[in-house]
Amino acid sequence: MTDVAQAVVPGHVTGFFAKEPDEDPTVAGSIGAGLALSEGVTVSVRPAEEFGVVLNGEGLAMEAVERVCRTLDARVEVRGVTDLPLGAGFGVSGAMALGAALATNALYGRALSTNELVTVAHGAEVQAGTGLGDVVAQARGGATLRLEPGGPHENVLDGIPDRARVEYHVIGQRSTDAILSGDTAALDRAGTQALSDLVESPTLATFMEASRRYAREADLLTDPVRRVIQDVSAAGGSAAMAMLGETVFALGSGLSDAGYEATACDIDLTGARLERGPA
């Protein structure tokens, strides 16, 4: 028996959102929309003397992951490997939490359902203050509309039935926590409007347009991000800002057409999955 289980969780860029607070972390979260990415995080879990998290070879503290493993009553080491940058709006912490839940469940035969594991990971992210909606979108895959907030027993999700190549260009880092804990009234108004526009016409073109308008109205654009988005538009493409990171993403070859160095991937259509259980 190999005492290791592995899960793969897509990255996720949020185009727009509105906070939906609640005392119960499995009910709280956000509405909004985003894209799951084929670039993701591979999460391995194995039994350990002491709990620990390692990301790309370096030990670090990740409260959401620790909460997940405590809930599943497992003393494990959780190792993540990813090409996605941390703190740049790709949902790496959500991917680690969800991957830890899926792999730990398999490793110890906990016999929880998919919805239960997603609930555990979502609630842990909310409590840790590192995310409000990535986990449920990463679990589903595709271009996801979060129509109602919370974990799978509470939320309402829908999707844009399309696929696309996605490029991204990272300018810098940004703390999710700092923005989420500030005054978000303008964000919430703009996010609710953007979602309403997207529901009216659930296409990738509308998603990009609504995301761009949201970032402008919610006053989240930094100067460098604004410049990149304008350059992509000038080159005939469609770009927006990944919430919450100093990152621009575009459909197709929008960023490279505008002369930017960009990483290319696809919309992930599968969502989080167990890669292999203990053998």
Added chain:
Amino acid sequence: MTDVAQAVVPGHVTGFFAKEPDEDPTVAGSIGAGLALSEGVTVSVRPAEEFGVVLNGEGLAMEAVERVCRTLDARVEVRGVTDLPLGAGFGVSGAMALGAALATNALYGRALSTNELVTVAHGAEVQAGTGLGDVVAQARGGATLRLEPGGPHENVLDGIPDRARVEYHVIGQRSTDAILSGDTAALDRAGTQALSDLVESPTLATFMEASRRYAREADLLTDPVRRVIQDVSAAGGSAAMAMLGETVFALGSGLSDAGYEATACDIDLTGARLERGPA
């Protein structure tokens, strides 16, 4: 511009179910559980003078597909290609209906959401009498529990967070319509009990065991199917009957270990997806 759009929809074997009738076909359906299969149907849609359905090169009538295209107001030819057998419990009609919905939406830029397209295909299947729950499970992918019936706006789904190789062995054909329109009280009791057992322990092992017990209690096993299932058990494997076909499916190498000719595939984890839109 190539005037064709293509979708891929996984096959689906149902292990057990209980009918949940309703006057509204988007509310009606079934509860139960089944496995989406990596063996599926590739569905192409192109504009045509007259509506038509072609499966593996042969023209045929498929009411559910016709209903989908009428709802989407599109005069098209819908072509399916599959290695799955028809009328053997693999959800081929559901796959054709859902694939037609996804591809037609892309071809004509109808801008419907994923939930809306799944609702259209599910309702069409129910009205045609060719299926009650395949479509929603095929849309999601994986090992799906259908906890509440109907389309995506009505139902409640959950999943078994695992993956597996699946083998199947087809003995004969069977008409879904004939069984679904008869007295199903015994089926419904057994299906509700099986779902309750699976909710208690949502694992693939429980799914197979609950499916086997269901087929026995609902009195659906034909003698040849019973013999194959017993042979697989005797060889140390786990098999069940695909509802509603004269087909046996097993996890891993259960059927080939017992000496049966079997087709192998995997649980599909992605669900139905657009393969390419009009270029």
